[in-house]
Amino acid sequence: xxxxxxxxxxxxxxxxxxxxxxxxIPDTPFPTAPAVTNKIVAEDEYAFAVRRYDPPVEVKxxxxxxxxxxxxxxxxxxxxxxxxxxxxxxxxxxWDAGSLRIMEARDNELNQDRKFWTSAWERALKDxxxxxxxxxxxxxxxxxxxxxVPIAGSAEVVELITALKSQAGRWFATQELSTDPVLxxxxxxxxxPKRTIRGLNDVQK
Numbered sequence: 001x002x003x004x005x006x007x008x009x010x011x012x013x014x015x016x017x018x019x020x021x022x023x024x025i026p027d028t029p030f031p032t033a034p035a036v037t038n039k040i041v042a043e044d045e046y047a048f049a050v051r052r053y054d055p056p057v058e059v060k061x062x063x064x065x066x067x068x069x070x071x072x073x074x075x076x077x078x079x080x081x082x083x084x085x086x087x088x089x090x091x092x093x094x095w096d097a098g099s100l101r102i103m104e105a106r107d108n109e110l111n112q113d114r115k116f117w118t119s120a121w122e123r124a125l126k127d128x129x130x131x132x133x134x135x136x137x138x139x140x141x142x143x144x145x146x147x148x149v150p151i152a153g154s155a156e157v158v159e160l161i162t163a164l165k166s167q168a169g170r171w172f173a174t175q176e177l178s179t180d181p182v183l184x185x186x187x188x189x190x191x192x193p194k195r196t197i198r199g200l201n202d203v204q205k
Contacts, residue, residue, distance in 0.1 A: 048138035069170040072142040
């Protein structure tokens with residue numbers, strides 16, 4: 001339930017990279033020695049700093065006309081406030097242009113409209129308070145981690161994270177880093193994730 005709810009609220013990390021279609025490579029018409037397979041491992045390093053809010057910051061929602069976007073935290077509070085107010089237009093205005101195109105295309109593909117999202121936000125935030133927990137800084141980007149905490153009862157705490165970038169003097173949420181290792185693995189910094197960039201098809205094996 002926790003991960004389903006996380007996906008419904010923002011779909012922050014669900015826009016995966018598109019994979020190339022597998023193509024059939026014809027065999028060579030000339031005789032060759034048996035194929036020798038090798039691989040090259042190229043490692044990328046992502047430096048980041050984690051700054052935990054001490055204590056966690058309870059979010060006080062703001063009205064749209066009083067919202068600020070001058071810091072990553074301010075824009076995150078605006079995002080949460082827009083969800084709380086079920087203000088779909090305000091929420092979408094807080095994302096950069098490239099992210100808007102991604103979100104609109106996904107909505108069209110999955111037949112998700114304004115009502116879908118406002119209903120999801122209402123369910124997710126009902127009887128919960130929101131706390132900012134961590135600020136993660138990496139390059140020109142800032143990630144704000146926060147959690148939805150039940151006010152009463154035994155429901156699970158839901159943890160979320162939003163990537164933000166500065167543009168034209170204000171901070172926007174962005175999906176540019178939806179598959180970024182820092183966003184996905186910041187809690188386990190010593191992990192060494194690998195992905196196959198280019199493999200072998202059956203003809204080459």
